[in-house]
Amino acid sequence: MHLIELYKSVQGESSFAGLPCIFVRLAGCNLRCAWCDSEYTFTGGKPFTADEIVAQIEALAPCRLVEFTGGEPMLQARELLPLMRRLIDSGYTLMMETSGERPLEDVPVEVHKIVDVKCPGAGAASNSFRMSNLDVLTKRDEVKFVLTNRADYDFARAFIAEHSLRSRVAGILLSPAFSKDPSPLRTTENATLDPRTLVEWMMADGVDARLSLQIHKFIWEPMKKGV
Template structure:
């Protein structure tokens, strides 16, 4: 498997926000979201065996929360799924950030999937979500929408209602996108959609979702890697 980086930080998103977490970031992505903040993962990376990845994770003990991200980790499913099985038997809590474009039916049910449904503002990646993946969702999982504007919000609101996402998953995340060229300031001014505006829409419409702010972009400078 090819990895871009493996490091320990705090979880910046989802219901695990703020918890110490080990991040295993895979190389490569088959989508090109207009707002992507991880373009450095598209190429490169270094090869690792399963044993080498586990050794690096163990070296970051005592942290027992691990997230697989990318890029798109499910492009490495052949290597990733057996790795998940081993880590689960060792008592780790596992998360995976995925676009939902790849089939998710073989992912162990114990893994907490954060599944990203692409909105129109994602550009070429919009409408890439594999609807059959809704059948794989459990109460361990969360569904995320990255929003750039009102049209994205309305798309997410309709999708949540149409597919009754809160009946399928543990919750829904609405996350304002960040500009691809942010200032070094740790401020909401770098968001393409003002979080306060988004909260006002959510409260007005009674949307059953959680605001997700990527807190690592407020703890460190927004473009900082490995945090």
């Protein structure tokens, strides 16, 4: 497998936010979201065997929560899926951040999938979600919408209602996009959609979703890597 980085930090998003977590960031992505904050993953990376990855994870013990992210992890599904099963059988709790553009039916059911449905503000990557993946979502999983403006919010609200997401998954995340060229200040001024505005829309519409603020970008400077 080709990895960009492997490190321990705190989980910044989802219902696991704030928990110590080991991040395994895989190289490569087939989408180009307009607001992407990890373009450094598109190419490069270094090859590692499954044994080498497991050894690095074990060295970061006693943390037992592991997230596979990218890039797009499912581009390396052939190697990733057996590694996931190995870690699950060893007692780890696994998460995976994915765009939902790749098929997800073969992902071990124990994995907590965080699936990103691209809104219009994602640009060329919008409408890339594979609709058949709705049928494999479970109450372990969460669906995330990255929002840049009101049009993205309206898209997310309609998608949530049309596909009865609340009955399918553990949670729905509405996440304001961050500027691709943020200031070093740990402030919401770096968000392209003011979180307070988003909360006002959510409250007005009674949207049953969770505001997700990527707390690692408020603990450390927004462009800092490996955190």
